[in-house]
Amino acid sequence: MRRISLALLIALFLPALAAGASKDTKLTLVAYSTPKDAYGQLISSFQKTGAGNGVTFSQSYGASGEQSRAVAAGLDADIVAFSLEPDITSLVQKKLVAKSWNKDKFHGMVTRSVVVFIVRDGNPKKIKTWNDLLKPGVQVITPNPFTSGGARWNVMAAYGGALRSGKTPKQAVDYLGKMWKHVVSQPTSAREGLVQFLAGRGDVFLAYENEAIFAQKKGQPVQFVIPKATILIENPIAVTSTSKHKTEANAFVKFLRTASAQKIFAQNGYRPVVASAAKGFNFPTRPQLFTIKYVGGWAKVEKKFFDPNTGVMAKIQGSGGG
């Protein structure tokens, strides 16, 4: 009996081994979870192009910070796509991504979005600006910036929004503290926050435009307001320096920045990094839009706001705000 099953095993595995030895290249994409649907569509269109012919993918999705740490700890990856730049910077420090990763005309970015207010049907509390969040009784949901790297976009949007309204950096930090007193729930991720909001908690949920559009496409009753001053979210992508298939991996990243690929991102709610791909989509521009550079750049911001012991947000959380 044992001999038969062994023979059976060999018979089953031989073809698999043979297939593995063929010219097919397998790329591993390690990404944060939000663009999962988009990447599914993008991979199949890439495989229809000349460069993508015969390239297969293994895909891993999860929270951006966790994915980054997994790669740092040795998870094989040819391409990494994260929610925010610091998750790639930490891989650069470990020499897993080349220093020059953002030295292209897209600065290493592949998609964009903006921070928006998801509000209740008809916006009963008339929330339009960052100051409206301070109105008495307004309840805010935002993921915890210490458990969700993506939530750091929300904090920086609020801080920059306060700066844009004429506040000094110190006053803007004060604003953050006051705003945080209106936070009634700090889910660990954006999707969790949406579940809580749809379950009836809070008046406003700080989220990304692409998430709001995604929810609408899934038929969820979501309305959102884009504040006049908000942050332009930019999501990075990079080929790892440990990749054994750099040619194919670079070809895929190049493909992602073509107009046709960017259109697929746009259909999934992301603002494209190639201007021409935005045609036919409704991505309203805002007069006071700013980037992470406006609030100091990620390196400075990470230290000043998100150091778990000394950061501004650690102090706001520690003072019992919220």
Added chain:
Amino acid sequence: MAARAAALPSPKARQSPWPGLAVGLSTLYLSVIVLLPLAALSWRAHGWNAITSAQAVSSLKLTLGVSVLVALVNAVAGTMIAWTLVRDRFVGQGFVNALVDLPFALPTIVAGLTLLALYGPKSPAGINVAFTRWAILLALLFVTLPFVVRTVQPVLLELDTEMEDAAASLGAGRLATFRRVILPNILPAILSGVALAFARAVGEFGSVVLISGNLPFKTEVVSVYVFGRIESGDAGGAAAASVVILTISFVVLLAIGGFRRWVTRHDR
């Protein structure tokens, strides 16, 4: 079960054929599965402010407090359910019996989702406890339900009803019979279940995270706090906080174990 083993002839009467080998294998297995990971965790722990900050202390107090409460409620409710399942006969008993294990089979995040829908702002029952400490209690009661039931049930099954008849014939009331005949027999099992429920409650993450709101100083449990430390790149602090939780849990488990030994001292 402990009570059963204690009721049997002394375990010394039957030793395993290769005592040394059995002990060796058990130790090896325990080392690989439990001790080594714990040692590695302690090794990585550094950064005391991850443990001494007001936020950390508050989340730890909340977690321990709620876990003790959960253990106590389970001791009573779990024994009651086990009693009903063993001693009473009713329609759908097999169904209810299977239902008890359901919280184990359910992914905990699904439990959180279900509880949020049932007892959240849009509760069909009109009960909204979501985003309060009650929600944490509820979620933990849900995931720890099977422990006491499943430890007490087999002991109750084995319990000789003749003892109760004898007690009754000697003039003991129902309450006295329960307190002086039944309870001493099932108490070790209850304590085993209580210890398991407590340990599980301290470490629980999935079912709590969605329904509690995770507000520091209000509804943030220690597992969520540790998760935050990891996500902020402070793995050392996360490990340090974990070591503190482990130590406290271990002391509590030892104490419960000690109490159980004291309860069963006459059987040995």
